[in-house]
Amino acid sequence: MKKKYMGAKFVPYGTCSSNTNTGDLCTIAQKYNISLSGMNQAWFKQVVLPFSMRRFPGAFFLQGDSFIVVDKFGKRYACEKDFYQQRGMQMYQNPDRQVVFFVFDKRSRELYPGPIKGLGGPIPGDGVDKDCMVEGSNEEELTKGIKDLLAKVAPDFTLDSNFTSTLQAQIGRFNEYAREGKDPEFGRGDDTAQYCWHILRAKDNKFKNKTMYPIDQKNLRCILLGLSTLDTKGGPRINADGQILGRASDPVEGLYGAGNCVRSSTHFSYPASGATLSNAVLFGFKAGLHAMKPKNKL
Incomplete structure (x- = not known):
């Protein structure tokens, strides 16, 4: 249906409804x-790919500060702290976002693993990350890992040929925004609700906006996010x-x-x-x- x-x-990856529905x-x-x-x-949410019930079943709020979400072109396309229905709609309305890429670093991996206060990571905790997280010491290495994982979970979906260079430039811009405490592209952290749902201010984050922190480009990580539903x-x-x-x-x-x-x-x-x-x-x-x-x- x-x-x-x-x-x-x-067709979303997984649902919260019963198989008999x-x-x-x-x-x-x-x-x-x-x-x-x-x-x-539908009531939308995002899930980590490949979908597994061993992980928290929904990426309701994207916890972390040193991270961005990009599309197949390597570009940010919206505020990562948007409500989960908004983020789902941003994917549903654009075929280029059938899969999107949560790019973070070793620091966020250590500070924000698992379902923080039950709100959904999406950064996987220890023991459930081997099949879903790729690593890279630079954007080129990370891109290779992303392609390999994509081939397994969404073989018909491919990255743009300029993904690596675009991602590198995008991270550079984001890091400037994090240091300045202002995101002129998508206003990350400007909205009161976004700021509140970002539960934790990292102890080492002394910047003005607690939702952003410069990404370490020598210790990159990435997980793939797919579209999912709570129900239709x-x-x-x-x-x-x-x-x-x-x-x-x-x-x-x-x-x-x-x-x-x-x-x-x-x-x-x-x-x-x-x-x-x-x-x-x-x-x-x-x-x-x-x-x-x-x-x-x-």
């Missing part, structure tokens, strides 16, 4: 001519009482829906942590109240 509605190139309500709705909506939408959020439309709507937008008597099995009112956005559950709780409660109402007798 993901392949049908989201496109073969964007295969769209039963959508199948039932189509059988009875009930229209579907928002089938290309399309299906039949509902009204404020959780009633499923037919093609003419009239409620289908006795049929209710709530949560991720119906079209979400949030569209492509993710208002806040827990929004995936709040839709189910709210509209499930509303549906229950409506179903309990006495029906008018003829």
